[in-house]
Amino acid sequence: MIDIDQHFAALEQRISATWGEILDNSPLAMSIRTGEFSKELYMIYMLETYHYTSHNARNQALAGVAHPENPVYMKFCFDHAADEAGHELMALHDLRSLGDTSDDLPLPAPLPSTETLIAYLYWTSKHGNPFRRLGYSVWAESSYQYINPLVGKVKEQLGLKDSQLTFFVAHSAIDEEHAREVRNVIERVAKTASDWDAIGETAEVSLRLTGRMLDEVHTEYMKLASGRPSRYSAVCDALFSR
Amino acid sequence: MIDIDQHFAALEQRISATWGEILDNSPLAMSIRTGEFSKELYMIYMLETYHYTSHNARNQALAGVAHPENPVYMKFCFDHAADEAGHELMALHDLRSLGDTSDDLPLPAPLPSTETLIAYLYWTSKHGNPFRRLGYSVWAESSYQYINPLVGKVKEQLGLKDSQLTFFVAHSAIDEEHAREVRNVIERVAKTASDWDAIGETAEVSLRLTGRMLDEVHTEYMKLASGRPSRYSAVCDALFSR
Amino acid sequence: MIDIDQHFAALEQRISATWGEILDNSPLAMSIRTGEFSKELYMIYMLETYHYTSHNARNQALAGVAHPENPVYMKFCFDHAADEAGHELMALHDLRSLGDTSDDLPLPAPLPSTETLIAYLYWTSKHGNPFRRLGYSVWAESSYQYINPLVGKVKEQLGLKDSQLTFFVAHSAIDEEHAREVRNVIERVAKTASDWDAIGETAEVSLRLTGRMLDEVHTEYMKLASGRPSRYSAVCDALFSR
């Protein structure tokens, strides 16, 4: 019998390896490391972050609605959903802080890769192993170790203040506590190898879909930067009065 | 312009009048007042209570999933759902305490009127005015003034201890705080006459559907008491080793 | 073993007895028989018919979405949903034909009893025994024997032409074929006593909820006829230029 620490170690190893692959191959990460980016890249990234984040509390709650068998898990889902509610407003705040308009921003629809991530998260919340949405939480709530170096570089190069990075700064503090809670609930509910497999697969798949979103963010940035037609033109105009 | 206190007064008046109608005409209430009942009546009532209660946290959460526009409301829905999660276990506990078996009870399916109430609560959580499920909470969380006299009579006649009435005793303490929170969130989200109308209608309709459940509970009790075939025979046998 | 004809006979007997109870006690049916009604009664009835009919194709399709195990049943659900799609437009047409306006009608929201029926039909389509929504179809598609006398009286007294009764005339022709298909699919899918019970219960419950809708239609008519404030005032004004 494998003990719970071995399961967690395997899960963390799987997540860490996937992050490694993503960061090693991500044109977006490379752009940031080499400094070949401008505030428009951050804008696009925050817009897509706004989109998927605006669904996180809801698909988290749906996991509880769909899986009433275990009251501990159901309660966790609703509690966690309450904690996540409104976090997209931090993304929106940071996005707005890039410009100085008080007008409503003309937000473009989510990119296909963002929408695919959203669709997958709803699907896993409602279907298959009851606990597998925890696989998303487990990496999302502890992703800061992987992305903080990139966020730091963005902050420095764009001269952003902490008050323009509320999503990352505040969120990363909140998420430490969440990460503990997620780990705690996994300990309480994951009983079988198949539970752990499902959590691990959902972790890896949702992280890879996030990686594809990063790729598409970069592709869109290149389009915008090179003056090609872009779905982000209107929001750029509104923010930066170009 | 009507102020918020007038809206609350009208809402409470509507609920109070509906309770009055129900209690005045309810054969179940009459049976209890006149003492013409046995533990089987309480058993049937707790079974149906178990059924609808087991959906309350879930339809409460769905109201938040379906209505993301107002983050205050969405957060309330998820928080409140977390608080309600597992309350059906209190109903099940009290039910089991009537007998002395440790076996699984063969629970019959909900009665048609119970299922109609459940169906209506899911529907109102997802469709129509976003805030109208609050109309259910507003009376359900403060129903104890109306039903405590009946519960007291049941307790006395059946010789029940407080530990056999956890659903009512514990729940009624919890619900005082909930009633305040419900009132508080209504103050914050209900802006238009149409919001108040929707909350009032859902309050009255869900209370009337509950009244019909009480009627059907009584009808089923009469069937059982008179020895006619009953969906509750198996659970009676299990509990009372008849 | 009970054979299929006995099951059908019991089902029809249950439906027929329920219709009997409803028609014997319905103030609406009494009003029509005694001629104490005006076109406003028919208007209210068609409005509520419009509302629930506009959901029938959708909840019929959902029964197939929720129950993929039996391909025969799933296909029936989708085929039948396709046949039902748009039938609410017949109700709307007949309603409009009462007046002579070409403006959009200000349709009031469904009555609570109409909404309860709608909610119950969605619920039974998605939850519980897979086949139980057939219980609604089985009476709804052959209801014309019960209501044609009433429709005939309405037609005569209000001087309506067949072209103003498309919902009933066309629908009743279509539904003969549907009634055969419903019976046919029940024969193919209902295998157990519990299937037949579920179909029978849903038939009776949905018919009783329809009966309550008829009661509330009559109550609303009395309010309107006696000049009390009514949710139907605006549509009356639009139709009848009062």
Next chain:
Amino acid sequence: MIDIDQHFAALEQRISATWGEILDNSPLAMSIRTGEFSKELYMIYMLETYHYTSHNARNQALAGVAHPENPVYMKFCFDHAADEAGHELMALHDLRSLGDTSDDLPLPAPLPSTETLIAYLYWTSKHGNPFRRLGYSVWAESSYQYINPLVGKVKEQLGLKDSQLTFFVAHSAIDEEHAREVRNVIERVAKTASDWDAIGETAEVSLRLTGRMLDEVHTEYMKLASGRPSRYSAVCDALFSR
């Protein structure tokens, strides 16, 4: 104003270009062209095909449930869903025909890429532009021109009879008619540039997600062929008595 033929030409061009990219880069297509494959590759492919096909009728129906505004479209969705119901059984039949067992096959769960495609199709059926699921139908119902050369090669090399290719043979005949119907309903419902954009985007995205499924099928085949641990071991054993 762009006319409808131009819209269709642009749509077909977008689909054709995406197919081109996929087929040019697909390791699976390359394997087939060069003959480096065995019946296990076809088995894995048919298994994944079985999985996503088993959801197609249901998400097609949901598009109608979610979008009642246009009765023509709603009726198409339900009709088309009825036509698609049970098509996964053809895939299952062809899969079984590879072996000679009459036992139930131990079907592994869908691959992550298959599940992502399924999740995306449900999402687009329920959310966003009402008509966009047509973008999936428009390429899926006329995909045979792109994949028939590959199917022909598989058939020849594995010595399959037409009766073992019912999914492709029968399906491709059925789909010609469907392709006409899909084109016809697009003509009737797509009114705005935004409708056409949504249809085009969903076509491209769902085709790319299918391409990723092909990639993962090939990866899994390589694992299986090289004797590494595989989720397909049990079904292989059952089919081929290895």
